[in-house]
Amino acid sequence: MNPRARLDPAPIPFIDLAAQRRRLGRAIDDAIARVLGHCQFILGPEVRTLEAELAAFCGARHAVSCASGTDALVMVLMAKGVGPGDAVVCPSFTFTATAEVIVLVGATPVFADVEANSFNLDPASVPAACAMALTLRSLRVHGEGRDKYESVRIGLNGRLDTMQAAVLIEKLKIFPEEIVARQRVAQRYSRGLADMARVPEVAHGSSSVWAQYTIRVAPGQRDRLAAALKAQGIPTGIYYPIPLHRQAPYRHFPVAETGADVSDRLADEVISLPMHAYLDEATQDRIIEAVRQALRG
Ligand SMILES: Cc1ncc(COP(=O)(O)O)c(C=O)c1O
Numbered sequence: 018m019n020p021r022a023r024l025d026p027a028p029i030p031f032i033d034l035a036a037q038r039r040r041l042g043r044a045i046d047d048a049i050a051r052v053l054g055h056c057q058f059i060l061g062p063e064v065r066t067l068e069a070e071l072a073a074f075c076g077a078r079h080a081v082s083c084a085s086g087t088d089a090l091v092m093v094l095m096a097k098g099v100g101p102g103d104a105v106v107c108p109s110f111t112f113t114a115t116a117e118v119i120v121l122v123g124a125t126p127v128f129a130d131v132e133a134n135s136f137n138l139d140p141a142s143v144p145a146a147c148a149m150a151l152t153l154r155s156l157r158v159h160g161e162g163r164d165k166y167e168s169v170r171i172g173l174n175g176r177l178d179t180m181q182a183a184v185l186i187e188k189l190k191i192f193p194e195e196i197v198a199r200q201r202v203a204q205r206y207s208r209g210l211a212d213m214a215r216v217p218e219v220a221h222g223s224s225s226v227w228a229q230y231t232i233r234v235a236p237g238q239r240d241r242l243a244a245a246l247k248a249q250g251i252p253t254g255i256y257y258p259i260p261l262h263r264q265a266p267y268r269h270f271p272v273a274e275t276g277a278d279v280s281d282r283l284a285d286e287v288i289s290l291p292m293h294a295y296l297d298e299a300t301q302d303r304i305i306e307a308v309r310q311a312l313r314g
Contacts, residue, residue, distance in 0.1 A: 028250035036295035061179030079150035088175035245311035
């Protein structure tokens with residue numbers, strides 16, 4: 018390593034969208050230009066193409082796209098008629114959108130705990146206590162009937178715009194390869210760090226696309242680790258620093274009888290490392306070595 022690199026290490030992106038952009042290159046420019054050409058910005062042909070390709074990808078009969086992950090969550094609750102008087106069990110160790118949509122439809126979130134090794138909802142913590150596709154298509158256009166001027170239910174404006182669909186069609190083409198690449202990155206992290214930190218586990222018979230790669234360290238070590246990595250140009254993230262049952266808007270909602278101790282503990286222990294499909298081995302080795310050094314120190 019040259020001495021300058023030691024003093025001034027190149028910053029590493031947490032997620033390298035630019036690498037994916039370089040790979041897709043003109044395909045994205047052409048896809049956007051096609052939409053600019055035909056001007057069907059609302060529910061244009063790319064939206065239908067993307068939905069057909071997503072359905073095939075998942076082996077599902079229908080895929081209904083919408084404008085955001087939050088819209089996807091709320092529309093499913095609306096389509097199922099979930100509302101006042103209903104309780105919906107959700108993990109406490111997650112992003113606020115998960116519980117927010119339950120409250121928005123007038124139902125009550127019941128916070129369950131997660132498993133410490135996989136971060137997934139712990140079934141033991143769940144209290145004892147397609148027509149669907151058509152409904153979703155209606156919900157995303159203000160609850161439309163034959164057209165949007167016939168209203169058959171309360172809905173929202175949750176359409177995925179054509180421009181984004183055009184870009185997503187191109188990204189979907191390389192998605193299977195990216196999943197494999199992300200899984201390779203996760204395996205290399207786990208091999209390189211398992212003796213120093215608690216590495217994540219994937220339940221038998223399941224697979225992960227590794228939205229985040231998250232290790233667990235002793236609470237006292239986490240700030241020091243994050244600072245040491247930052248000094249070397251290595252970003253980290255905390256997913257999630259405060260479990261939802263501790264957050265102001267949710268404090269008055271029930272928690273599973275068995276409590277949410279694992280969620281509380283994880284909020285103090287977790288730290289996520291750079292994770293994307295284009296993380297090359299040399300850069301990843303730099304990250305692994307920096308984590309090992311900081312945890313030894
Ligand atoms: C677990 C989870 N659910 C839902 C969402 C909401 O997705 P969107 O920002 O597309 O509405 C997020 C966003 O980060 C998330 O992390």
